[in-house]
Amino acid sequence: MKSFYLSLILIFSGIIVSGQTNFTKDSLEMRKIYDMSLLNGKSYDWLDHLSNEIGGRLSGSYSAQQAVEYTKAELEKLGLDKVWLQPVMVPKWTRGEREFAYVQTGPGETRNVNITALGGSIATPAGGTKANVIEVQGIEQLKEYGRENIEGKIVFYNRPMRADHIQTFEAYGGCVDQRYSGAEEAVKYGAVGVIVRSMNLRMDDFPHTGSMSYGDTPNNKRIPAAAISTNDAQYLSGILKVQKDLEFYLKMNCELHEDVQSYNVIGEITGTQNPEQIMVVGGHLDSWDLGDGSHDDGAGVVQSMEVLRLFKETGYKPKKTLRVVLFMNEENGLRGGNKYAEVAKSKNEEHVFALESDAGGFTPRGFSFAANDAQFNKVLSWKKLFKPYLIHYFEQGGSGADIGPLEGGNTVLAGLRPDSQRYFDYHHAASDTFDKVNKRELELGAATMASLVYLVDTYGFNNINKETVEIAD
The missing domain is CATH 3.40.630.10 (Zn peptidases)
Structure with a gap:
């Protein structure tokens, strides 16, 4: 029996020494x-x-x-x-010439905002797109407003990345659907364009692009889609609270080959x-x-x-x-x-x-x-x-x-x-x-x-x- 326990001790000692040797070798x-x-x-x-x-x-x-x-x-x-x-x-x-956009709050009263076309978006008409804006916090809210409130307008997706997520990729995943599928869903309600709050935790003037998809939407039904900087998203959201009839103008020149x-x-x-x-x-x-x-x-x-x-x-x-x-x-x-x-x-x-x-x-x-x-x-x-x-x-x-x-x-x-x-x-x-x-x-x-x-x-x-x-x- 003593020899049996001695053997076990020797075996486990060998394991420990071997483990330490591998650890040292790997560390070096x-x-x-x-x-x-x-x-x-x-x-x-x-x-x-x-x-x-x-x-x-x-x-x-x-x-x-x-x-x-x-x-x-x-x-x-x-x-x-x-x-x-x-x-x-x-x-x-291809993106073409740089995008241009402004918010119009009255005759001759405009403020330029920073936008960028989403990758895969169509261009606006040659003269641009200008329409009233409806703000939503995500795709799921489109159904709440319905076609009667969305048709002929530009949908403004303004759900931000959640700052309380320590893992920022979780915050990104929580709102990127509005960028990727926002246009595909908004067109079903008669929207004429889409603006998406940039996927960014910082407040700045840089719009962030990214891929988007129209799904099975026919070519002649597709609408332009752009990202807006976080600073300008905040501005637009704030001004919409006091002036819901403002107009948003965007001009994009992108093309899919x-x-x-x-x-x-x-x-x-x-x-x-x-x-x-x-x-x-x-x-x-x-x-x-x-x-x-x-x-x-x-x-x-x-x-x-x-x-x-x-x-x-x-x-x-x-x-x-x-x-x-x-x-x-x-x-x-x-x-x-x-x-x-x-x-x-x-x-x-x-x-x-x-x-x-x-x-x-x-x-x-x-x-x-x-x-x-x-x-x-x-x-x-x-x-x-x-x-x-x-x-x-x-x-x-x-x-x-x-x-x-x-x-x-x-x-x-x-x-x-x-x-x-x-x-x-x-x-x-x-x-x-x-x-x-x-x-x-x-x-x-x-x-x-x-x-x-x-x-x-x-x-x-x-x-x-x-x-x-x-x-x-």
Whole structure:
């Protein structure tokens, strides 16, 4: 009996020592990654070029094609095993001349307001659209007012992002339906146009664009749709309380064209032991046209590229195949993400993990995971390794739009989660520019992504061993 208990003690002692050894090894490997990113990073320089030399990269535009060519060339310089372009047809929508709008409260009494066309909107008639305004707090209120109160008017959706949501993406999700489907629903009640309060927690003069849809609305029934800045939304709402018969004028010159060919940009380091198992890191290469798309999603693009560069520079050779995928057309169609998943399925590729960065280049706080309980518990066992970097946010549920089509089977999906408090100040607005990105925060995010990929490559999700459990404790 004594020998039996002695054996147990020795076994558990071995587990603890093994766990401590792995923890030390992993900590040192991660330290190398962070040091390389912070002391000799490339992500900020890449972003500088994308933002300041190329600029906004709306799908189907010349600048989007420039971004394809630039990132492909930079990936080739890294000495990856493969770099290629994956063709994908994308929508082409152009804004045209800058939008113009004003509020008229009486003969000759006008005040200009800041608007921007929503992506996919039709133009106004050549002379613009002018009508009375009805304010609603969301799509559901249209039914309350009915056609008799809406017909011939411009619907003003003024439900704000809720400031009491600590997770700002929850606040965004709580009101983005009025932007995406507002015009489709308002036209059913005879509205002649739509204005949507910008998805922004800050009070400023920047209108925020974003995708919208007409659903099955016939072309000849569609109405123009625009976002209005938060400051001007407040003004309009206030003046409507005392003068309901005011008129709103807007002029937009946007146009939807035929689809054009573009590309996903893909680079690969082939795995040394299990090359058939594929890990993906990525962001979307396209952006809206108002700013230069530095946070959305230039940051995610260069961080994903940096993951592969960090592995090359530190000498780490992944056991599984590692791909960077720079997706085209996330903003107004998700064509790139769907095409990548379609091709992967047609080739019977085995994707074991995919990580997306599409929440800005702010300080990394952790990750969210689309994973089952066993897989997520294994992820939690790595949490202690991130503690020295003040990264503690590990949540189950959610990943990223472009990698979403890969979901299924045993594939684990993850999204980098930076601090989100300032993200919607710049999201889809002219203020999303390079000067809003902090170099150190960007580089911390790239290293954080590379560290997670290293752990997935080292331990995978097939087995939960006692050494890993020990690390979690």
